[in-house]
């Protein structure tokens with residue numbers, strides 16, 4: 723069986739107790755941390771920037787999966803690489819020169835990732851998939867935690883999985899938005915490898931038991 727990864731999204735964490743939250747997630751056996759960077763332009767919300775990413779990098783050994791929901795991502799990738807991203811994800815809809823930015827990330831020794839909004843077809847990525855380490859399928863409209871999973875996202879995961887098999891590629895498929903214990907099994911069977919979850923984890927007191935339930939389903 724291929725490895726599956728649980729990536730809690732810190733968007734729903736308590737930032738006043740962030741160090742405790744990071745420890746709790748490590749103890750709960752999360753595989754990586756998902757960090758949502760929002761600029762108030764590409765998405766109607768604002769979060770944090772490289773300064774906070776760097777602090778988080780120092781406070782945990784878990785890999786950092788940095789999801790840039792920002793315009794002009796090309797200008798910012800070096801900052802986030804320097805801050806400690808292990809995976810760096812740009813939105814297809816927010817960059818002009820996607821091929822260039824994906825290569826730029828890879829050249830720095832960081833895993834690259836391209837994210838698509840719900841309304842974007844994965845087929846738009848057909849020609850860059852050979853240079854991609856991960857594709858992030860947004861299963862809600864980006865900007866906020868706690869939204870409902872958009873069902874047709876499953877078909878996009880299936881499309882990517884069959885493209886990957888057909889062409890002998892090995893990029894990871896990540897899903898983000900509304901992931902919970904009821905849909906994670908279906909997503910896994912459709913071919914998803916990395917499962918981002920914010921509210922489904924942080925709305926419970928016992929993170930370890932949610933993550934354990936996730937693993938039972940995938």
Ligand code: DX5
Pocket residue numbers: 731732733734756758789862863864865866867868869898899900901918919920921922
């Ligand atoms: C939304 C973010 C997600 C968000 C997911 O734009 O990209 O990472 O935190 O939160 P849930 O799991 O609550 O939908």
Ligand code: ZN
Pocket residue numbers: 731756757758789898918
């Ligand atoms: Zn995200």
